[in-house]
Amino acid sequence: xxxxxLDLRRxxxxxxxxxxxxxxxxxxxxxxxxxxxxxxxxxxxxxVGDMQWARDGVPGVQELVxxxxxxxxxxxxxxxxxICAYDVRRHSASRIEPIIQAHRASLVAxxxxxxQHGEAATPLERILDAASVMFAEDGVSxxxxxxxxxxxxxxxxxxxxxxxxxDALVVAWLxxxxxxxxxxxxxxxxxxxxxxxxxxxxxxxxxxxxxxTTDFVGCPYLHTAFExxxxxxxxxxxxxxxxxxxxxxxxxxxxxxxxADAARLGRELHAxxxxxxxxxxxxRTSAHALAARDAALQLLH
Numbered sequence: 001x002x003x004x005x006l007d008l009r010r011x012x013x014x015x016x017x018x019x020x021x022x023x024x025x026x027x028x029x030x031x032x033x034x035x036x037x038x039x040x041x042x043x044x045x046x047x048v049g050d051m052q053w054a055r056d057g058v059p060g061v062q063e064l065v066x067x068x069x070x071x072x073x074x075x076x077x078x079x080x081x082x083i084c085a086y087d088v089r090r091h092s093a094s095r096i097e098p099i100i101q102a103h104r105a106s107l108v109a110x111x112x113x114x115x116q117h118g119e120a121a122t123p124l125e126r127i128l129d130a131a132s133v134m135f136a137e138d139g140v141s142x143x144x145x146x147x148x149x150x151x152x153x154x155x156x157x158x159x160x161x162x163x164x165x166x167d168a169l170v171v172a173w174l175x176x177x178x179x180x181x182x183x184x185x186x187x188x189x190x191x192x193x194x195x196x197x198x199x200x201x202x203x204x205x206x207x208x209x210x211x212x213t214t215d216f217v218g219c220p221y222l223h224t225a226f227e228x229x230x231x232x233x234x235x236x237x238x239x240x241x242x243x244x245x246x247x248x249x250x251x252x253x254x255x256x257x258x259x260a261d262a263a264r265l266g267r268e269l270h271a272x273x274x275x276x277x278x279x280x281x282x283x284r285t286s287a288h289a290l291a292a293r294d295a296a297l298q299l300l301h
Contacts, residue, residue: 004040011053020059023067024213030082031074031215035137044079051086054095064095069102072121073178076130078150124162126152131173136217140170140235141227167234170224174238179220182246185210197257200250200269200300204293207273208286218281222274246270259300269296 001007014029015021030047037045054064068084075082088096088108100106104121106113121129130151134143145166149159163169173179188206193199211218221242228235250273251266259265276292 005042011050015049015053016058021054021063021067022060023063023070024209026067027070027074028213028215030071031137031217034075034077034080034082035215038077038080044081045077047080047082049082049084051084052090054086054091065098065102068099072103073129074133076126076133076151078147123152123154123158126154127159127162127169128173128176131169132176132178135170135173135224136179136220139227140224170235171238174220174224174235174242180242181210181214181219182242182249186249195257196253197300199253200257200296201293203250203253204273204276204289204296207276208280208289208293211277211280211286211289216281216284219274219277222277246273254300257300265299268299272296 015026017025017029033047034045037047054061071082071084084099086096086099100108100113104114127148130148131143134148134151145159148166148169149156152159163172177183185203185206188209189199189203192202192206221239224235225239225243228239230236247266247270250269251262254265254269255262272292272295276289279288280286
């Protein structure tokens with residue numbers, strides 16, 4: 001424990017922080033924990049989650065299956081093993097069964113059980129899963145092909161059969177639906193809004209939530225644009241297309257709310273969005289997104 005090789009954390013500091021369970025909050029916690037572990041210099045990371053806290057009546061326990069289902073997507077890392085440990089004598093079959101089905105494989109009574117419903121992840125999906133984690137967290141320039149291959153668990157020939165170059169993988173990652181944070185934030189904002197004029201402030205609130213639940217990884221498109229200075233790079237069109245889409249959405253929402261000069265206001269709101277994301281990542285806080293919401297309201301008024 002003194003060397004950091006063993007680290008024990010209480011449920012109240014992890015799964016049940018803030019008095020209950022939240023799938024999004026815990027996914028961000030796991031992502032952060034694995035990133036911290038990688039920086040310690042050990043040759044491998046093994047994370048075991050003791051799930052005996054997951055009992056009926058625990059606030060948020062109904063989000064458990066959603067958490068387990070989304071967990072695999074953030075675990076595509078080299079030399080990393082993560083186990084969610086359930087004592088089947090303490091949990092009902094109705095709770096254990098959907099959890100088993102949420103994962104590609106489970107170990108039950110010493111026997112490997114593969115998922116019965118749905119197809120196993122293809123090599124292509126595993127490569128893209130690894131890219132989604134490592135490009136977003138470590139950056140495109142700092143993540144080599146060999147590291148991607150190891151994280152995805154595929155042969156080198158398999159990797160190059162799908163992606164003839166690292167640049168091709170970067171483009172595929174940027175175009176992947178899971179990378180497009182705008183879709184999630186936009187849907188959340190529109191679901192919360194009560195009027196057309198309410199969408200913009202709700203957008204910044206949903207942006208703050210997205211930053212927190214992704215553990216302040218930030219915008220993949222902005223990060224990649226900073227790393228890639230060559231306008232002729234194959235990823236440049238995907239970056240500019242996405243950023244233009246964000247700008248167009250904001251302008252459209254301003255116009256729908258009845259404001260004049262929607263093009264100018266849309267550009268100003270876009271600057272607030274990009275700035276609040278960058279400052280949020282730098283300071284690991286969603287406060288900038290909420291401050292940007294207040295600034296946006298002043299602009300619109």
